[in-house]
Amino acid sequence: MLARPIHLVISDYNMPKLDGLGLLRAIRSHPPIQKTAFIMLTGRADKELVQRAVQFGVNNYLVKPFTVGTLKEKIEAIFGVLA
Numbered sequence: 323m324l325a326r327p328i329h330l331v332i333s334d335y336n337m338p339k340l341d342g343l344g345l346l347r348a349i350r351s352h353p354p355i356q357k358t359a360f361i362m363l364t365g366r367a368d369k370e371l372v373q374r375a376v377q378f379g380v381n382n383y384l385v386k387p388f389t390v391g392t393l394k395e396k397i398e399a400i401f402g403v404l405a
Contacts, residue, residue, distance in 0.1 A: 323355050330397070335364040335371065343374060350379045359400045363388075 323331075331349065335342035342362050350356050362375050362383040372383055382396040 323349075323358065327355070328358060330359045330361065330400070332361045332363065335362055335366070343371075343378060346375065346378050346380055361396055361400075 331345070333342045333345050337345070340348075342364070346360055346362065349358055349360060356379075359381045360379070362380050363386060364371060364383065365386045367385045375383055381400045384393060384396055
């Protein structure tokens with residue numbers, strides 16, 4: 323991400339060694355990339371998890387399973403309507 327800037331991270335919450343919240347916190351704490359849009363995926367509709375993600379600066383989240391249409395809506399909510 324530092325060598326080649328990106329505009330959007332889509333990360334699962336459940337990952338080995340570093341969960342999605344840890345990745346989000348790492349991105350938000352590093353000034354060169356802290357404004358990168360971040361969508362969190364989770365298999366749990368857990369309000370506490372969503373609240374923690376919002377606290378750490380997540381731009382949007384998706385609960386699995388989700389559709390392509392739902393993903394498009396979440397991305398458009400961040401960047402505006404896609405062509």
